[in-house]
Amino acid sequence: MSLESPMVHPPRSCLVLVRPEPQGFFSAQLMGLPDLRVTAKSRETAVEQLRTMLQGCIDSGQLQAVEMSAEPPLMKWFGHAKEDPDFADYLDELRRSRAEADRRDGDFPDESGCSGSSSIPIT
Secondary structure: OOEOOOOOOOOOOOOEEEEEOHHHOEEEEEOOOOOOEEEEOOHHHHHHHHHHHHHHHHHHOOOOOEOOOOOOHHHHHOOOOOOOOOHHHHHHHHHHHHHHHHHHOOOOOOOOOOOOOOOOOOO
C-alpha cells in the first residue's frame, strides 16, 4: 500500500447527499466525510460549492489517494493444498463422513447426488 501526494488520479465521481434545509436552502455533504458540507440557495449551487471545496482539499493534500490491493484477502489461501499428497485422501474422508451423516440423519441421496426431495412445496 502506498500514499500518493497530492492525489494523481482522483475518483471521477463521489456520492453527495443533498438535503433541503429550512427557509428554502439546500445542504450538500460528501458521503463519508461530514466535515465537507455546504449550504446554498439551490441544489445546483450547493453541489458546485461542495465540488470546489473537495477539489481544494485534494489540491492542498488534505485528501490523498491510498492504493488498495485489488485481490480479495482470502484469495491467497485458495489452492494452497493442491500440491499436498494427502489432499485426495482428505477429500475421500470428507465424502465418507458426509455420507455417514446423511445416513444417520435419514437423508438418503439418490445416485445423482440429489436427495429427491425439496423444501419448496410443489402445487
